[in-house]
Amino acid sequence: xxxxxxxxxxxxxxxxxxxxxxxxxxxxxxxxxxxxxxxxxxxxxxxxxxxxxxxxxxxxxxxxxxxxxxxxxxxxxxxxxxxxxxxxxxxxxxxxxxxxxxxxxxxxxxxxxxxxxxxxxxxxxxxxxxxxxxxxxxxxxxxxxxxxxxxxxxxxxxxxxxxxxxxxxxxxxxxxxxxxxxxxxxxxxxxxxxxxxxxxxxxxxxxxxxxxxxxxxxxxxxxxxxxxxxxxxxxxxxxxxxxxxxxxxxxxxxxxxxxxxxxxxxxxxxxxxxxxxxxxxxxxxxxxxxxxxxxxxxxxxxxxxxxxxxxxxxxxxxxxxxxxxxxx
Numbered sequence: 001x002x003x004x005x006x007x008x009x010x011x012x013x014x015x016x017x018x019x020x021x022x023x024x025x026x027x028x029x030x031x032x033x034x035x036x037x038x039x040x041x042x043x044x045x046x047x048x049x050x051x052x053x054x055x056x057x058x059x060x061x062x063x064x065x066x067x068x069x070x071x072x073x074x075x076x077x078x079x080x081x082x083x084x085x086x087x088x089x090x091x092x093x094x095x096x097x098x099x100x101x102x103x104x105x106x107x108x109x110x111x112x113x114x115x116x117x118x119x120x121x122x123x124x125x126x127x128x129x130x131x132x133x134x135x136x137x138x139x140x141x142x143x144x145x146x147x148x149x150x151x152x153x154x155x156x157x158x159x160x161x162x163x164x165x166x167x168x169x170x171x172x173x174x175x176x177x178x179x180x181x182x183x184x185x186x187x188x189x190x191x192x193x194x195x196x197x198x199x200x201x202x203x204x205x206x207x208x209x210x211x212x213x214x215x216x217x218x219x220x221x222x223x224x225x226x227x228x229x230x231x232x233x234x235x236x237x238x239x240x241x242x243x244x245x246x247x248x249x250x251x252x253x254x255x256x257x258x259x260x261x262x263x264x265x266x267x268x269x270x271x272x273x274x275x276x277x278x279x280x281x282x283x284x285x286x287x288x289x290x291x292x293x294x295x296x297x298x299x300x301x302x303x304x305x306x307x308x309x310x311x312x313x314x315x316x317x318x319x320x321x322x323x324x325x326x327x328x
């Protein structure tokens with residue numbers, strides 16, 4: 001196990017280098033650059049920027065250099081000083097913009113993960129054990145509804161319910177007095193007070209899909225000979241389910257870590273915009289639209305790192321949960 005983990009960690013280094021280069025190239029593929037976007041924004045306000053001023057801006061931001069030189073400087077600064085560069089649009093260091101948003105994103109991600117697993121696991125097991133019962137049909141119906149309803153529409157409905165029925169302030173993750181406040185117990189409590197709406201919205205579709213996955217896997221396991229043998233030996237139904245088929249059917253749950261971490265950053269952008277959440281998604285979208293390459297590149301690099309870390313964690317947890325899996 002230790003050798004496998006070390007090998008995977010070492011392979012992450014070249015993987016991140018290749019991914020960072022591809023991300024840097026893809027961000028610059030659209031025609032123009034940040035200065036072009038900036039000039040177009042000024043032109044929409046009837047302001048004119050001459051060619052000399054545009055050239056000066058490109059020289060100031062280093063955009064007059066070849067793309068390979070820009071990339072090598074960016075990577076060297078990340079490796080040697082942990083410096084992700086300067087955001088063109090915000091005129092601030094990139095790390096100062098992304099760390100708090102990434103922290104809030106991870107809090108939202110793991111809260112959603114706990115809620116998703118906590119609901120999908122027991123309902124999926126119940127739906128398989130009580131196959132074709134009224135409870136199974138109800139769970140199936142709500143699973144399909146959860147998969148069919150768009151997340152942004154559910155966000156609008158929940159915002160209306162929270163305001164009208166509960167009188168709660170919606171939008172964002174903090175009350176106005178805690179938005180710029182330093183971290184304290186009061187800010188944590190305020191975050192918990194605002195967190196339930198985005199967690200429910202993001203958990204609905206994931207829960208619905210995992211219920212179907214868990215039900216299908218449990219049905220496969222319940223029909224296998226080892227379950228019949230365990231029943232014949234007099235093992236209680238509850239203990240039998242937890243010790244054997246549920247343990248094996250958990251594999252799809254664990255494997256979702258590989259895509260869940262990056263998906264909740266890049267896949268929840270519309271929900272984050274609707275709810276005005278200070279998470280990574282809206283800032284990533286804004287940086288891509290403005291061609292703010294260092295800010296967008298940092299986000300893409302972190303998302304890829306989360307993908308690799310999620311894959312490693314899922315492989316390790318799969319080996320621990322299922323004795324049939326060997327990593328060596």
